[in-house]
Every structure is written in C-alpha cells, then in structure tokens.
Amino acid sequence: MVAEHLYLSNSVSEHQIANYRNEFNRAKSRRQHPSSRKTARDKFLENEDFIRNPLMNSRLTNHLTRLSTIHDQCLDRLTKVRARHHNQSADIPGLASEFTACMADFMASRAMTQDFEQHRKVNPVVENDDDPDFSIGQLLLYLICSSHGMSAGFRVVDKLAENEKTQITIHRNPNRVGALLNLWRGFLHLVAGRHVKALSSFRAAKHLCNINLVAQLYCDELSGKAGQFNHDQLLGRFCSYPFSKLYTNQSGETHHCCLAFSPLRAGSIDDQIFDWNSKSSIEFRKSILSGAFTYCDKTSCSFIVGGSLPTREDAAIEDTRIAQIIEQNLVKIEPHGLELVFEHDASCNLACPSCRSELIAHPKIATEQLDQRFPYLLELLSKSKRLSVSGYGDPFFSRHYRKLLKLVCKENSPDLTIDLITNAALLTPQTWASYEHLHSMFGSISVSVDAANRDTYSKVRKLGDFDKLMKNLEFISTLRQRGIFSTFLIQCVVQADNFREMEDFVELGQRLAVDGVIFQRLFPYGVYTDPAKFEKADVFGTSHPEHQDFIGILRSDRLKKQGVSFSTFQDFYDKINPIDYYFDSLTTDENGISAFGWAFIKSGHQVGKVSIVLKKDGHNKRFQFETNPISRPDVADALAQPGLAECGFSLHPSGRRLPFGRYQVGIRVDSPNSSVTDFTNQFIEIARQPKEAIKYSIDLLEGGNDVVVHGWAYLAGGQVPEKIFVVLKSLSNNKRTFFDAEQVSRPDVAEALGRNLVKSGFSFSLNGRHLPAGEYEIGVRLVSGKRRAIRYSGRTVYFAGQPAMVA
Ligand code: SF4
Known part of the structure; x- marks a missing residue:
C-alpha cells in the first residue's frame, strides 16, 4: 500500500502501477497465512496516512524524473535475479548485489550529481530533506518487496550490513552507509506498521550521521506518535x-545549532558571500517562532530535554533585539552580535574513543585549503560577539586555528569574546604567553578531561599525559583566580570506564576552583559508532550490567554541588533525583531524628509540605515524619527563584520509638500539584536502646545525717512490685546493701502514665552512721513473685562517717 502510494506521485504509467499492486499483493498472500492476512493489511492501512506525509511525498516528487529514468533499468535487473530463482526462495545475495550495483549506477550519474549540487546551492532545506541516496534505496527496496515479499527487503538490508566491501560501493563514508542502512530498515519497519522498531532504526541512523535531516524528521514524528514527546x-x-x-x-x-541537536544546513563557508538569511535559516526561524521547532531534535537538545527553554515573554525581557524579533515575527534579520562555534578543523593531538576512532591531524596542504577561508571567517568574526573554538578538534593543535587566532585582534573584531574549548594538553604557560594580544578577549576556558585519575585518563583520552594535564589545569586555575578570564569549566563524557569517578571529578573541580563541572552523555560517535562497543560503554542503557551502580552514583550527595551540570542528561538525572534538597543538619540521638534544611520538587520549582521518610534497610517498611515549614530567602536568592522562599523545613526530635537499625533517609514534598518522594544516599543509625526491666524515678534524694530517697518504680510491662528495696552500692568495693523501702500511694504517676500504678511509690530514709565511710550509688530493686529486677540510677551519696553528703 505504501509503495503503491509512492508511485502515485511518479510518472510511472497506470499500467505499471496496476502491475505493482497485483504483484505486491500476490507476494504478500504467498507469504502470509490466510488468518493473518487481514491483520497485516490493516497495519498497512493504518500507516497509509503517515507515509503520505509531506516529507515522504516531497522527497519522491523531487526525484520524479530521476526515479522514472532509472526505474525500468532497475526493475529489469532485479527481475532477472528473480527469474534465475523461479519457484525458489528469494536469492538474497543476488538481490543485495544488484541493489548495490543499481545504487552505484545511480550515484555515478554525472548529470544527477551536477543537478544535485545545483539544487543544494539554491535550496538547502530541500537538499537536507531530500536525501537522494535514501530515496533510490527506498525505490529499490520497494521493487524487491513487491516481487519477493517484505521479508526479502529486510534480508537484503541485513545482507548489505554484513558486507563491508559492498558498503563502500554505496558510499565511501562508513557512517553514512550505516545511517543509510538504518534509514532503509526504518522505512521497511514503517511500511510493516512497526513504529517502535522504525523509530529505533531512524534514531540509529541519526546517531550515525547526525546531519541526516530525514532521520531526524522521522524520529520527531514517530516519537510524537509514540507519546514519547508532547x-x-x-x-x-x-x-x-x-x-x-x-x-x-x-x-x-554552517548550521544554526549543534549538529547533534539540529542537522539543518544554513550555508557554507565556501560561499562567496556570507548569507545570514538563507532560505533554510528563514525556515528554521519560522519554525521556532511558530512553536513547531521542526528542525530540532526533541530527544537530544539539552534545552528541550532539560525543559529550560525560556518562554517567549522571558526571552523578550532578557534581550531587546529578541523582543523585537518575537513581537514582529522577524525571520530576515541583520547579522549582528553573532555567536560562532568553529568546528571545521578536526585536527587534535588526542584520539578519544568518545570522539573519533583515530588520530586526526591535517597535513600542511589540507591546512592551506582551510586557510583559504580566512577572509570569510574574519568577516564573520567582525560581526560577532562570541567565538567558541573549538567544538571539534583542539585550538592549540590545529595549525589552522592557531593561525586564525593570530589574525584576530581587538581592531578587526572589536566586540568579540573568545571561549576556548580544549583538552588543555598544549595549554602551557608558553602557549598562553604567545597569545598575549588575545588575553583581554578570552571569556571562558572549558577543558574536556573525562577522568579523575591517571589510569582512567589513559583509557578515555588516548595519547594524553595525565601529569602534564594536571599541571596545565593548575596553571589555568591560577589565571582564573587572577581574574584574567571569567569562567573555568571542566567537562566529562560519562561512560563505563569513568562513571565511578564522577564524585572524584566533582572534587577535582573543587580543588581547581572551577566555575562549573559539566557531565555529558556518551553519544555513538568515535569508536562507539560500532553498536556493540557503544552498548558496552553506555551505562545509560538499562541492560548495561553496571547500570544500577551508575544510578547509585547519580544519587550521590557528592554530586549535588553548586556548579555541577548534567547538561545532555539533565532529564535522566532529574528522574533519578526529582527533588532538590539540602540538609543543613541531620542528627539522631536517643530522642530520634532531627533535621533542618530545604527541599522542593525540581519540575516547576514546586514547594510544599516536606516530610522526612525513613526506610528501614532491607525492609520496605517506611516511617514518615512531617516537618515544620520555615522561610529560606537565602535559597531563593542563591537559585534566583523567588518562589522558593518558603522551601525550608525543620524537624524536631521525632521517632523516639523507631526500631533500632539502619535507615535510608528520604524526602517527600507534597505540593498543590504533585507529591514526590525521593530517597537520598544518606543513611542514619538508630541505636539499640537497653531493655529496661524497671521504670523508675527518684524524685527526692537528700543527704545530711540521714539519707532520704523518695520516688516511684514498677516492673516493665506495668506491674507494681510486691516489695521495693533501695540499694546502696559502695563504689570502692561494689558491695551492695539492700534496704526495705516503704511503699506509698502515687495516684499522680498512675494518672500521668495511664496505668494502674497507684502503689508504685516508695519512701526511704537511713542514718548515714550505719555504713562505712565512702561513696555509694543509689539503686532500686523490685520483687514480685519470682520476678526480680535491679536498676542503678548513677546518682551517689557520700558518707564521711557522718553526716552523709549528696553528690
Ligand atoms: S531548541 Fe535546541 S535544537 Fe532547537 S535550535 Fe535551540 S538549541 Fe538547537
């Protein structure tokens, strides 16, 4: 059905369409059990609307002529393969090799290439959207599926994925081939109605070749359909x-955004003139102003994922230029105050697996070619207020960037601030001194470090020298503390090799007095374009054997420090830590737990009633204690969120009767809109209370010639004893002497404790001359039938012969 539709927008004859329809249906019938036929057909019908979308249509319509010309030729070749294997199962290797041969013919077409180049110059949006390699493969797969059934299409794609030699015929860039294979697989899944699988194939394509807008647009539409994004x-x-x-x-x-977030092309630095208002730039701006964000990857963009995009009103308040753009819906604007990120020279002294699979160092000739772009780049810089160099490659290793930095100065770029992004391996005091003319123009220095110790560094930063790096970081830290530039950041791409050092990494940042520690998610770039290697390194994957350990580390309080950012996985972090909190104090004693601090729900900065929740280690049993609200204007100020002024709490000693043991501390916030409980990484210990066989009180203890003791006592369980003795234990020899006490009525005790303890009172007096001189501890001994219990009070009397003294 889908493929039929594709041809309705082509110039292929009605007769051919009818043939395809019949063939396709026959192929389907042959391969399906009668009882499942209806379901499969229904799936196709369900997808028809989706496949009819403008994206699919426009791409094929744009290739109308080309597809028609090669159509017969391709069909002929594929039919021959089928004829060779008449009445047999499809010859998958044969089909795969015809597939690549047809692809090669198509790509070799000079006319097509020129046409394509021309096309991309005038209409970059369509160029990005209209991926001819994908389209021709799509056509070929249609032909294969229509004659051999859907499964043949999948098997041909699998066959192509197995054979690296064949892949080079399709395209010389292996990432591009990987992306195409995933795009075709996604297309087949889409046709078969398997949206989830189609989405995962398109995502894989996007990761392998992040400039692929086709993959991005499909991902966007499918993730919306699957309810993964609203x-x-x-x-x-x-x-x-x-x-x-x-x-x-x-x-x-050139692009308006990081390629991983938006693959839409804006122009080229090879263009004769700098065009800030290209057709695609205008389209991009329209999509932002309309709220569609069509060209943005909603699952990667850290602003969308982290929910931190400002409202139109807030953005307008921040910047008068933006206010004018929003108010007047401006899409054609003057290039002024631009913020540039240079990533056009990949040369770097390191070969980090998260970035590249081999060392990239451009030879002199390639550098000279890059240098030809200086006039264009210097023109850009003269109109800019910020330059980040370099998002890819190192500014102090690349010959091209080094030369460029020598050419830039206050005179030709008066408003420019330069942010350095570097691995810092070459940022020595000597290097720094050689850029003296730029010292007043440097804004921030951001160093990709990825490790907190030498061994890990050698794994994740191939060819790096940890000791040299540490020296350079300390040098940069000194410059920052002298105020020579304004922001010092260190960065870490989190992966299996380094996630256990995240807390140490934060501490490294504190030691270096950095302004921020940025953690980033690992993406399948560099050596990790190999799915198996990526799976092994990506601890974010729920099936990764160390995933739970990783979650445990993300919960650590050592990560909850000011300036620590989880940039590309902020949403993931917030799901694990939905409440932002801080305990100014958290203590336990014999009266239970006391706490003082602040807490709020991160989503929307919601404040509410805060409770401390204790979960007994190894049990599901929870104990919850409501806290008292207190004002915390300091928190509101520090986080620049006036709504957080009431996020404070205090808990007076609570939980005196908690069973002894270890408890995990949790926080619950009940706001008007939601209730969230978050368990922290903190544990408290409730100590075992000694079993008290006797409850007692000594209300009066007098010394003098006579010792007088008044009080009350009863046996555990509320039993009034038959006899009460006062015990005097000599502290010099532990000798105990027991004296009968008179039992008296204590209705006040019975009333206060709500038990029948009227007879629990006692009264005792003794002339001190009856005992040898020395200090004695006072105790009580109770007897009831066979039960006997004794308890010492810790209070003493002293006899010096006479009179007795109370200590
Ligand atoms: S919303 Fe995200 S993806 Fe879109 S332009 Fe802004 S930063 Fe780029």
Missing part, C-alpha cells in the same frame, strides 16, 4: 540559536 510543551517557548548562533563543520557547512 509537542504542545514547546508552544510559547523560544530559542535564540537560529537568530544568533552559527556553527561550522568539517564539510565547510
């Missing part, structure tokens, strides 16, 4: 990137 949440939000940012990439293309 597009309404972006209505009324704003992002300034397409209005102010420009990224360069290795192919010389």
Whole structure:
C-alpha cells in the first residue's frame, strides 16, 4: 500500500502501477497465512496516512524524473535475479548485489550529481530533506518487496550490513552507509506498521550521521506518535540559536545549532558571500517562532530535554533585539552580535574513543585549503560577539586555528569574546604567553578531561599525559583566580570506564576552583559508532550490567554541588533525583531524628509540605515524619527563584520509638500539584536502646545525717512490685546493701502514665552512721513473685562517717 502510494506521485504509467499492486499483493498472500492476512493489511492501512506525509511525498516528487529514468533499468535487473530463482526462495545475495550495483549506477550519474549540487546551492532545506541516496534505496527496496515479499527487503538490508566491501560501493563514508542502512530498515519497519522498531532504526541512523535531516524528521514524528514527546510543551517557548548562533563543520557547512541537536544546513563557508538569511535559516526561524521547532531534535537538545527553554515573554525581557524579533515575527534579520562555534578543523593531538576512532591531524596542504577561508571567517568574526573554538578538534593543535587566532585582534573584531574549548594538553604557560594580544578577549576556558585519575585518563583520552594535564589545569586555575578570564569549566563524557569517578571529578573541580563541572552523555560517535562497543560503554542503557551502580552514583550527595551540570542528561538525572534538597543538619540521638534544611520538587520549582521518610534497610517498611515549614530567602536568592522562599523545613526530635537499625533517609514534598518522594544516599543509625526491666524515678534524694530517697518504680510491662528495696552500692568495693523501702500511694504517676500504678511509690530514709565511710550509688530493686529486677540510677551519696553528703 505504501509503495503503491509512492508511485502515485511518479510518472510511472497506470499500467505499471496496476502491475505493482497485483504483484505486491500476490507476494504478500504467498507469504502470509490466510488468518493473518487481514491483520497485516490493516497495519498497512493504518500507516497509509503517515507515509503520505509531506516529507515522504516531497522527497519522491523531487526525484520524479530521476526515479522514472532509472526505474525500468532497475526493475529489469532485479527481475532477472528473480527469474534465475523461479519457484525458489528469494536469492538474497543476488538481490543485495544488484541493489548495490543499481545504487552505484545511480550515484555515478554525472548529470544527477551536477543537478544535485545545483539544487543544494539554491535550496538547502530541500537538499537536507531530500536525501537522494535514501530515496533510490527506498525505490529499490520497494521493487524487491513487491516481487519477493517484505521479508526479502529486510534480508537484503541485513545482507548489505554484513558486507563491508559492498558498503563502500554505496558510499565511501562508513557512517553514512550505516545511517543509510538504518534509514532503509526504518522505512521497511514503517511500511510493516512497526513504529517502535522504525523509530529505533531512524534514531540509529541519526546517531550515525547526525546531519541526516530525514532521520531526524522521522524520529520527531514517530516519537510524537509514540507519546514519547508532547509537542504542545514547546508552544510559547523560544530559542535564540537560529537568530544568533552559527556553527561550522568539517564539510565547510554552517548550521544554526549543534549538529547533534539540529542537522539543518544554513550555508557554507565556501560561499562567496556570507548569507545570514538563507532560505533554510528563514525556515528554521519560522519554525521556532511558530512553536513547531521542526528542525530540532526533541530527544537530544539539552534545552528541550532539560525543559529550560525560556518562554517567549522571558526571552523578550532578557534581550531587546529578541523582543523585537518575537513581537514582529522577524525571520530576515541583520547579522549582528553573532555567536560562532568553529568546528571545521578536526585536527587534535588526542584520539578519544568518545570522539573519533583515530588520530586526526591535517597535513600542511589540507591546512592551506582551510586557510583559504580566512577572509570569510574574519568577516564573520567582525560581526560577532562570541567565538567558541573549538567544538571539534583542539585550538592549540590545529595549525589552522592557531593561525586564525593570530589574525584576530581587538581592531578587526572589536566586540568579540573568545571561549576556548580544549583538552588543555598544549595549554602551557608558553602557549598562553604567545597569545598575549588575545588575553583581554578570552571569556571562558572549558577543558574536556573525562577522568579523575591517571589510569582512567589513559583509557578515555588516548595519547594524553595525565601529569602534564594536571599541571596545565593548575596553571589555568591560577589565571582564573587572577581574574584574567571569567569562567573555568571542566567537562566529562560519562561512560563505563569513568562513571565511578564522577564524585572524584566533582572534587577535582573543587580543588581547581572551577566555575562549573559539566557531565555529558556518551553519544555513538568515535569508536562507539560500532553498536556493540557503544552498548558496552553506555551505562545509560538499562541492560548495561553496571547500570544500577551508575544510578547509585547519580544519587550521590557528592554530586549535588553548586556548579555541577548534567547538561545532555539533565532529564535522566532529574528522574533519578526529582527533588532538590539540602540538609543543613541531620542528627539522631536517643530522642530520634532531627533535621533542618530545604527541599522542593525540581519540575516547576514546586514547594510544599516536606516530610522526612525513613526506610528501614532491607525492609520496605517506611516511617514518615512531617516537618515544620520555615522561610529560606537565602535559597531563593542563591537559585534566583523567588518562589522558593518558603522551601525550608525543620524537624524536631521525632521517632523516639523507631526500631533500632539502619535507615535510608528520604524526602517527600507534597505540593498543590504533585507529591514526590525521593530517597537520598544518606543513611542514619538508630541505636539499640537497653531493655529496661524497671521504670523508675527518684524524685527526692537528700543527704545530711540521714539519707532520704523518695520516688516511684514498677516492673516493665506495668506491674507494681510486691516489695521495693533501695540499694546502696559502695563504689570502692561494689558491695551492695539492700534496704526495705516503704511503699506509698502515687495516684499522680498512675494518672500521668495511664496505668494502674497507684502503689508504685516508695519512701526511704537511713542514718548515714550505719555504713562505712565512702561513696555509694543509689539503686532500686523490685520483687514480685519470682520476678526480680535491679536498676542503678548513677546518682551517689557520700558518707564521711557522718553526716552523709549528696553528690
Ligand atoms: S535544537 Fe535546541 S538549541 Fe538547537 S535550535 Fe532547537 S531548541 Fe535551540
């Protein structure tokens, strides 16, 4: 059904369409049990609307002529393969090899390439959207499926994935081939109605080749359909990137956003003139102003994922230029105050697995080619207020960037601030001194470190020298403390090799007095484009054997420090730690637990009634204690959130009767809109209370010539004793002497404790001359039938012969 539709938008004859329809249906019938036929057909019908979407249509319509020309030729070749294996199961290797041969013919078509190049210059949006390699493969797969059944299509794609030699015929860039295979697989899943599998294939394609807009747009639409993303949440939000940012990439293309977040091409640094208002730039801006965010990857963009995009109103208040853009719906704007991120030279002295699979160092000739772009780049810089160099590659290793930094100065770029992104291996005092003309222009230095110890560093930062790095970091820290630049950041891409050091990494940042520690999620780049290697390194994967340990570390209080950011996985972190809190004090004693601090629900900064929840270690039993609210204007000020002024709490000693043992401490916040409980990494110990066989009180203890003791006592369980003795224990020899006490009525005790303890009182007096001189501890001994119990009070009397003294 889908493939039929594709041809309805082509110039293929009606007769051919009818043939395809019949063949396709026959192929389906052959391979399906009669009882399952209806379901499969229903699935196709369900998908028809989706496949009919403008994206699919426009791509094929744009290739109308080309597809028609090669159509017969391809069909002919594929039919021959089928004829060779008449009445047999499909010849998958044969089909796969014809598939690649057809692809190669198509790509070799000179006319097509010129046409394509021309096309991409004038209409970059369509170029990105309209991936000809994908389209021709899609056509070929249609032909295969229509004659051999759906499973043949899948098996051909699998066959292509097995054979690296064949893949080079499709495209010389292995990532591009991987992306195409996933796009085709996604297309087949889509046709078969398997949206979840289609989404995961399109995501894989996007990760392998993040400039692929086709993959991105499919991901976007499918994740919306699967309920993984609610597009309404972006209505009324704003992002300034397409209005102010420009990224360069290795192919010389420019973009308004990081390629991992948005693959839409804005222009090229090879263009003769700098065009800030290209057709695609305008489309991008329109999509932001309409709230559609069409070209943004909603599952990767850290602002969308972290829910931190400002509202249109807030964005307008922050910046008068943006206010004008929003108010007047401006999409054509003057290039002024641009923020540039240069990523067009990948040269780097390190080969980190999370970034690349081999060392990239451009030879002189390649550098000279890059240098030809200086006029264009310097023009850009003269219009810019910020340059980040480099998002890919190292600014102090790349010959091109080093030369560029020598050319930039206050005179040609008066408003420019330069942010350095570096591995810092070459940022020595000597290097720093050689850029003296830029010292007043440097804004921030951000260092990708990825490790807190030498062994880990050698794994995750291939070719790096940890000791040299530490020296350079200390040097940078000194410059920062002298106020030579304004922000010092260290970064860590979290992966299986280093996640156990996240807490140490935060401490490294504290030692270096950095302004921020940035953790980032591992993406399948570098050596991790290999899915098996990525799975092994990606501790975010729920099936990863160390995933639970990773979650435990994310819960650590040692990560909850000011300046620590979880950038690309903030949403993941917030799900694990939904409440932001801090205990100024958390103590336990014989009266239970006391606490003082602040807490709020992160989502929407909601404050509410705070309770401390204790979960007994190894049990599910929970004990909850409501706290008293207190004002915390200091927290509201520090976090710049006036609504948090009432997020404080205090808990007076509570839980005196808690069973002894270890408890995990949790916090619960009940706000008007939601109730969230979050268990922290903190544990408290409730000590075992000694079993008290006797409850007693000594209300009066007098010394003098006579010792006088008044009080009350009863046996555990509330039993009034038959006899009460006062015990005097000599502290010099532990000798005990027992004296009968007179039992008296204590209705006050019975009333206060709510028990029948009227007869629990006692009264005792003794002339001190009857005992040898020395200090004696006072105790009580109770006797009731066979039960006997004794308890010492810790209070003493002293006899010096006479009179007795109370100590
Ligand atoms: S992907 Fe994110 S950062 Fe990029 S333009 Fe869209 S919203 Fe802005």
